[in-house]
Amino acid sequence: MLKIEHLTKTYPGGKVGVSDLSLEVKPGEIYGFIGHNGAGKTTTIKAVVGLHNFEAGKITIDGISISDDPIKAKSILAYIPDNPELYDNLTGMQYLNFVADVFRVPKHDRKARIETYAENLELINALNNQIASYSHGMKQKLAIIAAFLHHPKMIVMDEPFVGLDPKAAFIVKKIMREFCDQGNAIFFSTHVLEVAEKLCDKIAIIKDGKLIASGTMEEVKGDASLEEVFLGITEEAK
Amino acid sequence: MRSLYLLIRTEFLSLVGSTNRKGKTPFVVAAILLIVFGLLMIGTMAFTGGVTAYELVKKDLTEFSIFVSISLSMVIALMFGVVNSTRDAKSSDTGMLLAMPIPKSSIVIAKLLGMYLLDVLCTMVMLIPTLWIVCEYGHQPYSVFGRGVLIGFLIPALPLFISLLISALMNFLRKATKFGQFASSFLSIGAVLLYMFVVPRMSSFADQIDITPADAVSKMKLIPPFYWITEAIYSAKPLSVLLTLVITLIPLVLAVYIHTRGLTGVEFHADNSKKARSYKSASPRMAVFKMEFRRYFSSTNYVMNTLFGTLALLAITIIIAVQGVGVLSEFGTVEYEGKTVDLLTYLTGPAWTCIWMIFINFFGSVTFTTPSSVSIEGRRIWLNKSLPIETKDILHSKILVSLLIFQPLSVVCCIILSIVSSCGILPCLLLIVSTSLFQLLTTLVGLIFGLIYARLDWTNEAQVIKNGFAVILSMVINMLLAFIMCIAPIMALIIGKTGLTYIILAAEILVIAGLCAGAYAIITHYGVRKYESLNG
Numbered sequence A: 001m002l003k004i005e006h007l008t009k010t011y012p013g014g015k016v017g018v019s020d021l022s023l024e025v026k027p028g029e030i031y032g033f034i035g036h037n038g039a040g041k042t043t044t045i046k047a048v049v050g051l052h053n054f055e056a057g058k059i060t061i062d063g064i065s066i067s068d069d070p071i072k073a074k075s076i077l078a079y080i081p082d083n084p085e086l087y088d089n090l091t092g093m094q095y096l097n098f099v100a101d102v103f104r105v106p107k108h109d110r111k112a113r114i115e116t117y118a119e120n121l122e123l124i125n126a127l128n129n130q131i132a133s134y135s136h137g138m139k140q141k142l143a144i145i146a147a148f149l150h151h152p153k154m155i156v157m158d159e160p161f162v163g164l165d166p167k168a169a170f171i172v173k174k175i176m177r178e179f180c181d182q183g184n185a186i187f188f189s190t191h192v193l194e195v196a197e198k199l200c201d202k203i204a205i206i207k208d209g210k211l212i213a214s215g216t217m218e219e220v221k222g223d224a225s226l227e228e229v230f231l232g233i234t235e236e237a238k
Numbered sequence B: 001m002r003s004l005y006l007l008i009r010t011e012f013l014s015l016v017g018s019t020n021r022k023g024k025t026p027f028v029v030a031a032i033l034l035i036v037f038g039l040l041m042i043g044t045m046a047f048t049g050g051v052t053a054y055e056l057v058k059k060d061l062t063e064f065s066i067f068v069s070i071s072l073s074m075v076i077a078l079m080f081g082v083v084n085s086t087r088d089a090k091s092s093d094t095g096m097l098l099a100m101p102i103p104k105s106s107i108v109i110a111k112l113l114g115m116y117l118l119d120v121l122c123t124m125v126m127l128i129p130t131l132w133i134v135c136e137y138g139h140q141p142y143s144v145f146g147r148g149v150l151i152g153f154l155i156p157a158l159p160l161f162i163s164l165l166i167s168a169l170m171n172f173l174r175k176a177t178k179f180g181q182f183a184s185s186f187l188s189i190g191a192v193l194l195y196m197f198v199v200p201r202m203s204s205f206a207d208q209i210d211i212t213p214a215d216a217v218s219k220m221k222l223i224p225p226f227y228w229i230t231e232a233i234y235s236a237k238p239l240s241v242l243l244t245l246v247i248t249l250i251p252l253v254l255a256v257y258i259h260t261r262g263l264t265g266v267e268f269h270a271d272n273s274k275k276a277r278s279y280k281s282a283s284p285r286m287a288v289f290k291m292e293f294r295r296y297f298s299s300t301n302y303v304m305n306t307l308f309g310t311l312a313l314l315a316i317t318i319i320i321a322v323q324g325v326g327v328l329s330e331f332g333t334v335e336y337e338g339k340t341v342d343l344l345t346y347l348t349g350p351a352w353t354c355i356w357m358i359f360i361n362f363f364g365s366v367t368f369t370t371p372s373s374v375s376i377e378g379r380r381i382w383l384n385k386s387l388p389i390e391t392k393d394i395l396h397s398k399i400l401v402s403l404l405i406f407q408p409l410s411v412v413c414c415i416i417l418s419i420v421s422s423c424g425i426l427p428c429l430l431l432i433v434s435t436s437l438f439q440l441l442t443t444l445v446g447l448i449f450g451l452i453y454a455r456l457d458w459t460n461e462a463q464v465i466k467n468g469f470a471v472i473l474s475m476v477i478n479m480l481l482a483f484i485m486c487i488a489p490i491m492a493l494i495i496g497k498t499g500l501t502y503i504i505l506a507a508e509i510l511v512i513a514g515l516c517a518g519a520y521a522i523i524t525h526y527g528v529r530k531y532e533s534l535n536g
Helices: A042-050 A072-073 A092-104 A107-120 A136-149 A166-181 A193-199 A217-221 A227-234 B001-018 B028-060 B062-085 B092-099 B104-136 B142-152 B158-177 B180-208 B213-220 B224-234 B238-264 B283-298 B300-306 B308-323 B349-364 B375-386 B391-404 B406-421 B425-452 B469-494 B498-532
Strands: A001-009 A018-027 A030-035 A056-061 A075-081 A154-158 A185-189 A203-209 A209-218 B331-334 B339-342
Touching: A001 A042, A018 A042, A018 A185, A018 A203, A018 A209, A030 A042, A030 A166, A030 A193, A042 A056, A042 A154, A042 A185, A042 B308, A075 A136, A075 B375, A092 A107, A092 A136, A092 B283, A136 A154, A136 A166, A136 B339, A166 A185, A166 A193, A193 A227, A193 B283, A203 A217, A203 A227, A209 A217, A209 A227, A217 A227, B028 B062, B062 B104, B062 B158, B062 B213, B062 B224, B104 B142, B104 B158, B104 B238, B142 B224, B158 B238, B213 B224, B213 B238, B224 B238, B238 B308, B238 B469, B283 B300, B283 B391, B300 B308, B308 B349, B308 B406, B349 B406, B349 B425, B349 B469, B349 B498, B391 B406, B391 B425, B391 B498, B406 B425, B425 B498
Parallel strands: A030 A185, A030 A203, A075 A154, A154 A185
Antiparallel strands: A001 A018, A001 A056, A203 A209, B331 B339
């Protein structure tokens, strides 16, 4: 579903964000992406969703290159950023309608989907309020609803659980699993290793822009805990 | 006291810092520039106050001159107050300050003191020249001057109270109703327009007024609070002094109370949970345009700084439509060989086209949203960039919003002005085409600068709406273009060649159309690439 081949991104000024990174997310997989702050997770994610240009490598989503045909690639993709900066002066409903319009979600489908997701995430009563009045967690919930609204094939999430209350986090994890069981895929970054351990089918560990380990959970951690393995690998790579 | 001093010092440093964003100008230079700017404004107000008072004192309307000065300073203080009041009472630093070990009263006083001192300054610069002229030329004792200065410190309490009351109301409306943002934007623009129309006319009003001192007293009595204050200064009648204290001190206390509530009170949250949700759908292109349009009207700051030209054009067109072109006679009257000649009577169709073109293009050159429309996206730029939307469509929506806020009204004004000046169909058509193309060009040029000088790391949208380099540069270039467009047709008019004027106007239209095509090509090629490379 998502194929990253030899991705290299260098920032103006020479700082290397990601260097020769390759990985593949298959349909039905939840793929976790972990690493220190500044390791290159967000840079990779932003390149995948078309926010960052990159000078080398190739990224395809369901066989469509994000560089060559960004509109087609983005139409089967959804993105949830780490800090959902949304249009503060709009209501949640106006924002969801905007996203639904852009993805051409028919009127009757959008109503059913918005109500289902918003009720599950307990945001339904706040949808007519301005986004400016939302807490960080509520904004995160709105971004999650917007991501699932158009039934994408692939969702890319950057720290999706930050700010969510325990119940919402539980529901989001459940929705993520159901989404992937339908043959779709999720690629997400997280600092919460327990979540990655329980939720992911595969993980990749990145350090200083380079992939230092990847594979199924068993392949990467064996019998140890993910925390021990993560700390061990990242220390070794120094 | 120490915390109050620290807060005031921080406010001052922040004010100076706001004029020196990139930190390249030395602090002292920035502070001096700010003071010079302030002194220029003060000088203009003091001059208006002084001239008005002198005209009235000459006509033996000494007491009335104090009354006018008080009224004028109230209007100015209220204008500043209303403009401030349309912004949220809770600035971004309030929460942080309230969490610090600083007495709440110090925070309230520091915040309120800034507003109060500005109002005191306005009052004093109007009142002091008036009082001096009243004593010096009106032959009044200098005790009037002393009383006036003392009472001058109390006068701002009244407009301060009114503006804080409006602020509380606006804050409520913004959060409780759909149209609160509109109301607050239009109130701000209305206040600025009121100031623009009232203040420059005061000295000519004083020059033309022809009433006796007895008539003046009866006129003053129509506004009792201002009359009491005038009487307190002029004759120190105990009842007037008492009433002055009542009408200024009580509002001052109420102002402190309202401001304290505004800063520390419970936030109002509307309960919209039972409101029906709308699932209206639109095409992706229309959705992008609607989003751009909604975003524009949802920001008071954005509307305030871009809709001014549209409203001013509308107001002036209405005045000309109602009063006729004769209202312009003061600009078109010259003295020639001892006779007063009204040039307006000699103007023909193309001449009127040139005049209306200058007039409409001037307002058009300050009314566009495109220079700040890219920067205003700020850190939210990920939204548009991660969605399957063509970058061209995003840029088209920005151009369209900018054109829509001025263009339809501009066409209506062109037609009205052409009818009022009876300039004929061809000049009217030339006017519509030339002003429309000019507006398109300013919008496109604005977008090019907006893309080149995009700034997405702002913390307050005013940084890119008001002070953005793209905005200032676009405004200067557009005004220059508007000026250049006038030169040739006016020269042709002066030499009396009507046919040549038509040819020049048509040639200008062709040149502008060519420039528009060039600017559009830059946007669809370079502009698209530039937008796609932006990162919030």
